[in-house]
Amino acid sequence: MLLPFFNKNGIEAGCDEAGRGPLAGSVFASSVIWPKSLLVPEIDDSKKLSEKKRLFLRDFIERNAIDYHVAMVDIDDIARINILNATIKAMHLALNGLTVKFNRILVDGNRFKDYKNIEYHTIVKGDGKYLSIAAASILAKTYRDEYMQKLDKEYPLFQWAKNKGYGTKAHREAILKYGLTKYHRKEFCEKILKKKK
Numbered sequence: 001m002l003l004p005f006f007n008k009n010g011i012e013a014g015c016d017e018a019g020r021g022p023l024a025g026s027v028f029a030s031s032v033i034w035p036k037s038l039l040v041p042e043i044d045d046s047k048k049l050s051e052k053k054r055l056f057l058r059d060f061i062e063r064n065a066i067d068y069h070v071a072m073v074d075i076d077d078i079a080r081i082n083i084l085n086a087t088i089k090a091m092h093l094a095l096n097g098l099t100v101k102f103n104r105i106l107v108d109g110n111r112f113k114d115y116k117n118i119e120y121h122t123i124v125k126g127d128g129k130y131l132s133i134a135a136a137s138i139l140a141k142t143y144r145d146e147y148m149q150k151l152d153k154e155y156p157l158f159q160w161a162k163n164k165g166y167g168t169k170a171h172r173e174a175i176l177k178y179g180l181t182k183y184h185r186k187e188f189c190e191k192i193l194k195k196k197k
Contacts, residue, residue: 014132
């Protein structure tokens with residue numbers, strides 16, 4: 001069972017991202033304010049759950065969260081400000097979308113930047129420790145997966161519906177054979193393209 005809160009006092013927003021490491025596609029982030037009294041054993045780090053379970057839990061989270069928001073930062077911003085800053089920007093945008101006021105932020109990982117002078121805590125593997133972060137990880141993951149499935153219809157040769165833009169062998173081979181699309185992160189693909197020369 002994940003923890004329902006970091007501190008019982010105040011209102012906490014959990015934050016997590018999806019899509020920091022892929023070769024293609026935007027990075028997504030979500031923020032969730034979870035009811036401290038609602039304990040749900042099934043909610044866990046999205047990476048530990050099946051796709052079917054994630055989608056079931058997404059619906060449950062959206063119906064039961066006090067508040068939530070999902071945001072994305074596109075590949076142009078990723079190229080301009082780098083993936084770390086783009087990830088933090090996506091988290092800030094996700095927090096911007098919350099309508100309920102909060103006074104504490106729980107962030108999965110070890111990097112974050114001040115958000116409106118609100119207290120925050122970076123928690124390594126936080127999506128496996130706190131319900132609000134785990135819920136955010138599920139939303140970010142499922143929304144990004146759906147986004148990559150849509151892009152797959154435009155560029156089916158890269159198998160994005162299956163690999164979600166990550167650098168699988170089939171994806172890397174497709175890049176070598178067909179080149180880059182407008183959705184590829186060029187700086188992420190440089191080493192692969194060098195093999196072609």
